[in-house]
Amino acid sequence: MSDYISHDREHDGIDRRGFLKCMAWAGTGVLWTISGGVLASKTLAEVAKAGSSLPKASDLSFLQISDSHIGFNKAANKDVTETFKIALDRINAMPTPPSFLIHTGDISQLSKPEEFDTFDQILKSCRTKDVFYVPGEHDVINDGGKMYRERYLKNVQGKGSGWYSFNKNGVHFVGLVNVLDLQAGGLGQLGDDQLEWLEDDVKGLGADTPIVVFAHIPLWSVYPKWGWGTSDSERALGYLKRFGSVTVLNGHIHQVLQKVEGNVTFHTAMSTAFPQAAPGDAPSPGPLTVPAEKLRSMLGLTSVQYKQGKTALAVVDSTLS
Amino acid sequence: MNTIISKITIAALLSGFSLFAVAGEMNDASTGNAKENKIEIKDFAFNPQNITVKSGEKITWINKDEEPHTVVSVGKQFKKSPGLDTDQTYTIVAGAPGTYSYFCSVHPKMTGTIVVKQ
Numbered sequence: 489m490s491d492y493i494s495h496d497r498e499h500d501g502i503d504r505r506g507f508l509k510c511m512a513w514a515g516t517g518v519l520w521t522i523s524g525g526v527l528a529s530k531t532l533a534e535v536a537k538a539g540s541s542l543p544k545a546s547d548l549s550f551l552q553i554s555d556s557h558i559g560f561n562k563a564a565n566k567d568v569t570e571t572f573k574i575a576l577d578r579i580n581a582m583p584t585p586p587s588f589l590i591h592t593g594d595i596s597q598l599s600k601p602e603e604f605d606t607f608d609q610i611l612k613s614c615r616t617k618d619v620f621y622v623p624g625e626h627d628v629i630n631d632g633g634k635m636y637r638e639r640y641l642k643n644v645q646g647k648g649s650g651w652y653s654f655n656k657n658g659v660h661f662v663g664l665v666n667v668l669d670l671q672a673g674g675l676g677q678l679g680d681d682q683l684e685w686l687e688d689d690v691k692g693l694g695a696d697t698p699i700v701v702f703a704h705i706p707l708w709s710v711y712p713k714w715g716w717g718t719s720d721s722e723r724a725l726g727y728l729k730r731f732g733s734v735t736v737l738n739g740h741i742h743q744v745l746q747k748v749e750g751n752v753t754f755h756t757a758m759s760t761a762f763p764q765a766a767p768g769d770a771p772s773p774g775p776l777t778v779p780a781e782k783l784r785s786m787l788g789l790t791s792v793q794y795k796q797g798k799t800a801l802a803v804v805d806s807t808l809s
Numbered sequence: 810m811n812t813i814i815s816k817i818t819i820a821a822l823l824s825g826f827s828l829f830a831v832a833g834e835m836n837d838a839s840t841g842n843a844k845e846n847k848i849e850i851k852d853f854a855f856n857p858q859n860i861t862v863k864s865g866e867k868i869t870w871i872n873k874d875e876e877p878h879t880v881v882s883v884g885k886q887f888k889k890s891p892g893l894d895t896d897q898t899y900t901i902v903a904g905a906p907g908t909y910s911y912f913c914s915v916h917p918k919m920t921g922t923i924v925v926k927q
Binding site for chain 2: 560562563564597598599625626629630670671672673674675713714715771772773774775
């Protein structure tokens with residue numbers, strides 16, 4: 489059985505066994521709700537071999553990478569730059585290069601300029617040049633995200649603490665920031681200014697416009713005890729309720745989890761640096777050290793495909809092993 | 810800088826406010842043999858979570874996690890720490906009596922309290 493999950497609600501094949509395995513892997517700390525969701529399993533390696541198992545005439549494909557944690561050098565992964573390079577190699581080896589990348593935060597371990605420099609240097613090897621960013625809490629530790637915004641959000645003219653939106657192939661993308669001005673005892677947070685902006689941003693869009701929202705911390709309550717959630721995400725999702733297809737892509741938890749709720753699909757990506765325990769399976773959500781030979785099977789990236797005329801976007805995870 | 814903070818503290822006390830009551834303190838030299846209270850950061854928690862110290866005593870946090878943490882005062886009552894990597898420490902000197910809440914701005918679920926007594 490494959491370790492990967494994906495969904496494509498337009499197809500017929502339901503991989504219930506794969507789904508159950510994912511459920512088992514997620515442990516008991518997560519409530520899974522599936523409504524009309526269809527899961528299928530594919531890996532980028534399989535795609536590269538077969539050359540045909542992903543939709544050929546895809547109108548738009550992009551890739552999500554996350555949680556590079558450049559600068560991390562502890563037991564869980566002594567060489568995070570190497571695994572990040574491998575992830576980029578995988579992207580470069582794809583038969584059809586993605587239109588662009590989305591990086592969902594935690595580029596760096598400690599918000600150090602030299603960590604960002606290393607990331608930028610390695611990223612140059614990627615064939616796909618267009619990258620859209622949202623910060624993780626590791627990227628904004630000392631300066632409230634000032635350096636991050638200057639480096640990664642200038643081109644998109646991020647509003648407020650860095651949120652923005654853009655359109656590609658009829659899909660509306662929204663990058664949100666939920667790692668700043670966090671309150672003691674609280675979760676991730678979007679804040680009033682950003683929420684008001686979001687309401688306004690999507691106001692003029694037709695309900696048939698596919699929406700992709702990306703942010704670092706999950707916009708659903710994955711495991712609040714570990715801070716894996718966003719306190720005011722419900723309000724954000726309220727503004728998106730009327731849309732027929734909403735895909736929410738997050739990082740932060742260094743593992744694949746998915747939830748489908750009505751027309752909204754929530755999906756978290758693997759890290760390219762180190763895994764974290766399933767919710768509640770460890771004393772804390774710190775880096776999880778696994779046997780060296782197992783590490784790459786727990787790191788990875790996420791490919792997303794949008795095909796015009798189809799409602800749901802296909803989300804496919806693949807590991808670095 | 811220490812002098813400035815001390816002056817602000819005194820001024821605040823004289824005027825009946827306890828702003829800056831716990832003054833950020835990065836230099837040990839001027840504080841001599843003041844007692845040092847240690848708070849270990851481990852498994853995404855401050856341990857002990859609640860600590861009672863005397864005014865003038867030092868409080869030092871040490872990060873024993875592989876994850877960076879910070880020490881940030883609720884209401885900015887004392888200077889926040891930079892991101893602390895594994896085994897890095899941060900020290901402040903307790904100022905005026907009172908109760909001071911703090912948290913880790915990277916993982917805000919992590920909270921702690923300092924009670925400063927006379």
